[in-house]
Amino acid sequence: MERDFFQDVYEVVKLIPYGRVSSYGAIATYLGAKSSARMVGYAMNSADKNSNIPAHRVVNRNGQLSGKHAFSEPSMAERLAAEGILVENDVILNFNTYFWNPNTELL
DNA sequence: CCCCTGACGGGCG
DNA sequence: TCGCCCGCCAGGG
Numbered sequence: 001m002e003r004d005f006f007q008d009v010y011e012v013v014k015l016i017p018y019g020r021v022s023s024y025g026a027i028a029t030y031l032g033a034k035s036s037a038r039m040v041g042y043a044m045n046s047a048d049k050n051s052n053i054p055a056h057r058v059v060n061r062n063g064q065l066s067g068k069h070a071f072s073e074p075s076m077a078e079r080l081a082a083e084g085i086l087v088e089n090d091v092i093l094n095f096n097t098y099f100w101n102p103n104t105e106l107l
Numbered sequence: 108c109c110c111c112t113g114a115c116g117g118g119c120g
Numbered sequence: 121t122c123g124c125c126c127g128c129c130a131g132g133g
Contacts, residue, residue: 006130024115028128034116036128041114046130060115067114076114 005033009043012102016057019083020100021092023061030102045070056080063095 008031016022024037024044033039044055044067056079060066068076068090077087086093 025117028115033128037115037117038113038128039115039130042128042130044114055114058114065114070114 005031005036005039006043006046009040010047010053012106013044013047013053013055013058015102015106016054016100019085019098021057021059021063021080021085021095021098022100022102023059025061026101026103027058030106041067057083057100059092063092063099065090065092 009027012027012030013022024040025034028034028037028040040058044053044058047053047055055067056071056076058067065076065080065087070076071079074082077090080087080092085098092098
């Protein structure tokens with residue numbers, strides 16, 4: 001059955017626990033499209049309109065807030081800080097501590 | 108219909 | 121270690 005890739009991305013993003021973050025690449029890999037990390041970012045870009053998806057919990061593999069420009073107040077960094085995740089210079093501090101990898105934490 | 112621009116990331120020199 | 125290139129592919133001009 002044909003599943004819409006963007007839809008699948010949204011499903012996974014919704015599973016990211018409060019106070020944790022994931023990356024575009026990890027999600028793409030989990031969906032079996034490891035070279036389409038970019039499409040995950042693209043999906044987030046068109047998704048943040050709907051407030052149901054915690055798009056602020058998705059960053060790049062270095063913990064950089066590459067998508068901050070898509071958020072209005074509160075900023076992406078503020079949203080993360082509200083969950084206990086500190087950001088400095090657009091980079092998440094102690095990234096690996098909060099990183100949630102669907103490939104290993106999800107079945 | 109062609110061209111360009113990305114919320115990415117691995118590979119290679 | 122650092123930077124450039126390339127695959128990916130949806131939307132807009």
